[in-house]
Amino acid sequence: MIKINLLPEEFRRKERSSWKVLGLTVFGALLVSCSLGYFAYAWFGILAKVQHQREVVEETLSTKERRAQYSDALEKEKKNFMAREKTIRNIRTKRVLWTKKLDQFVDVINNDGNANGRHLCWFHGLEVKPQQQRNKKKTICMKLKGHSAGKDIGRVSNLIDDITAHSFFDGFIDISEPGGSQEDIQENLEPKESVTFPLEMFLLPGKGNKETKTDKSK
Numbered sequence: 001m002i003k004i005n006l007l008p009e010e011f012r013r014k015e016r017s018s019w020k021v022l023g024l025t026v027f028g029a030l031l032v033s034c035s036l037g038y039f040a041y042a043w044f045g046i047l048a049k050v051q052h053q054r055e056v057v058e059e060t061l062s063t064k065e066r067r068a069q070y071s072d073a074l075e076k077e078k079k080n081f082m083a084r085e086k087t088i089r090n091i092r093t094k095r096v097l098w099t100k101k102l103d104q105f106v107d108v109i110n111n112d113g114n115a116n117g118r119h120l121c122w123f124h125g126l127e128v129k130p131q132q133q134r135n136k137k138k139t140i141c142m143k144l145k146g147h148s149a150g151k152d153i154g155r156v157s158n159l160i161d162d163i164t165a166h167s168f169f170d171g172f173i174d175i176s177e178p179g180g181s182q183e184d185i186q187e188n189l190e191p192k193e194s195v196t197f198p199l200e201m202f203l204l205p206g207k208g209n210k211e212t213k214t215d216k217s218k
Contacts, residue, residue, distance in 0.1 A: 098128075104168035108159075112166075118158040120149040123199070132202065134174050139202040148180070148195040156180055156197050163201075176200040 111117030125145040132141040148155045157178040163169055180197030 108166050119155040134202040142201045144199045146197050146199050150191050151193045153195050172201050172203045174202045
């Protein structure tokens, strides 16, 4: 229904907004203000705090990644050093101190300095062959060609007994049996007769490095 006010303008009552409209307007304005305030708080407060926390976390993560990479590098280096150490130990346990062995062998040949020795022998043609099978074991074969002065082959047996009784023989597992053939002509030597014999000894790799011990009684 349409209402028409026929009163003159000066007698008309001024129209006012409804209280409901006014309340809704005020409420809407308040709501917008609160929203803008929360948005500003969220943007400048919460978001800034979260960004700071993110930066801290990223920095921590970066630091831990660098430490992890450094730790991995150290672990790799440690494994390399352990592998090298194992290789060195392997070599050390399998090596033979030939200088020491040959010095001891010379002592045996020279009757340990005893002028009244039980044998008078000399050698030439030393040959060392690794990886020789002996008694089902891998050994190093020390092979020589020897001469014993005189016709008595028993001196060769004495020599082998002295070799096996000496600390030189530590690490060896076998030696050839006494034997040989007589040579009747030796120029510029006295006696001119001698016994030529082969000598083979079989050493286990890495078993000849013990400290010198007291020789056994002869």
